[in-house]
Amino acid sequence: MRAVENYTFSAKAEERFKKLETQFPERESLVLWALHLVQEDAGYIPPSAISYVAERVGVSRSHVQGVISFYAMFHDKPMGKFHLQVCVNASCWLAGSDELEKTIENHLRIRPGETTPDGLFTYNRQGECLASCGTAPVVQVNADYHESMTPQKLETLIEQLKRNS
């Protein structure tokens, strides 16, 4: 994880940003991209990154802040190492997402929006359909989809993540 006190892009993010700068005729377009790069570096958008992104892109801090607050995927607070998102939209509900929610609440003893005390897991209900309805129910863990889930498979996954951390 990157230092968050005085955030600057990692070397890899810097390289990607330089390429992105050539792809968009207007720099404002770089706001979302820059925030994605920050979040890949730091796991969330630390306060110091807001000024940094504003300066690198050339927009105001309030613009950057406005974008962060609009989009659900940008987090302005640290997250657990593993972010579990259970899709609760129609097709996942038909396929038993309620049981997955119970599994997480019983197994990790956290409610939606909470993080386990050891900082490993954050759990959220995902109201937006994840376009995985044919392999419902689905749990997204960080960038990865885990499809056709069952309570059993979810428990196993959680144990695996604990062991590998």
Place this chain on the structure above:
Amino acid sequence: MAAPLEKRIILADYGKPDSHTLSVYEAGGGYSALKKALISEKDKWTPDAIINEVKASNLRGRGGAGFPTGLKWSFVPRNTGKPTYVVCNADESEPGTFKDRVILEDLPHSIIEGMILAGLALESGQGYIYLRGEFYKGWQRVDAAIQEAYAKGYLGENILGSGKTFHLATYRGAGAYICGEETALLESLEGRRGHPRLKPPFPAVKGLYGSPTTVNNVETFAAIPHIINNGGDWFKKLGIGNEKSGGTKLFSVSGHVMKPGVYEVPMGISLIDFINETAGGIRPGKELKAVIPGGSSTPVMTRQEAMRAKLDYESMAEIGTFLGSGGMIVLDSSTDMVQLTKRLADFYAHESCGQCTPCREGSKWIADIIDRLIDGNAVEEDLTTLLSFTKNMGNGTTICPFADANVMGVVPIVEKFYDEFLYYLEKGKSGEGK
């Protein structure tokens, strides 16, 4: 392997190992349409000729609205002195819809070839693919395919020595359903909050960075190479119903069927045959109850309506619903329609962008009333209120059609399955609640 009734054109390579790579795409005839348009038949394929071929195909936008693609392209002015942009809408987030994800992850080169051809038609030198942020794997696949296409000379300056230029880059959204609406998408692509724009002007004239722009769906672009290769007339006649709904179409089917998944079938086949044969039928011991045909924003069909429906734009309209994105949710006799409505109402309440009062407040009210009903705190007036204020939520009172989408998704469930909503009222009164 194709399922019963399937006719695979766009999905021809789906399921083959490494279908996302350039070599597999080329082995299946990939980029041959581009080579025709740029080299072997370059005198034939003027911008107007490409647009006319797409018009002749009767291809209609696969993002949900079904607007004829060739006509849409003909609205984009050329020689304005400004650049023109080709934008691919890969925000796919309409509940029940998961067809674009298959193309993005497994067949990304078909989108790229379709976009380059669109670039030739509109004399555009720059395209962008806007993917929803959750599609990380899809983004990686698309990004890798773009690198391959650059390396092979299909993208960039002087494509295949033709003197034509087309650049392509990706953009990632960050979790906002509304960014699928094309003007919200453009706002987002310009680095701002995804607030839909007032129309007119339409993106064709004033789109990305104030320049002429076409925004098309993933599947729409993926169909283009086949139309150039085989002709518009051939594509049009793939449909077996009426010719206004041309081609094959991808349907994503989920819910209570034995074989959920993404299937490509000719336009115009019977809905019930599709459910029973292609998707493996309803679960044993259960009966069909209802079908949401084209994503959560298309009015639900009862069993009776579903029995006589055909999968094309016109037949759906006759029944009072829409083909939409082709995101079909099949519901059997076990489905609790009130609980289903809650899932949809909560979703819309959360995703309204908040610019328009009827939408921002109305979406919340709908969700609140359904919640009260489920908690046993509702009175019958709540339901009549819901049916009354939703009449004023869309119908041109808002900046974008999101409010209409919400109403079309929720209200027909309440109207057509009113008994079940009354049952919850009675349960509430008896103190049983939930």
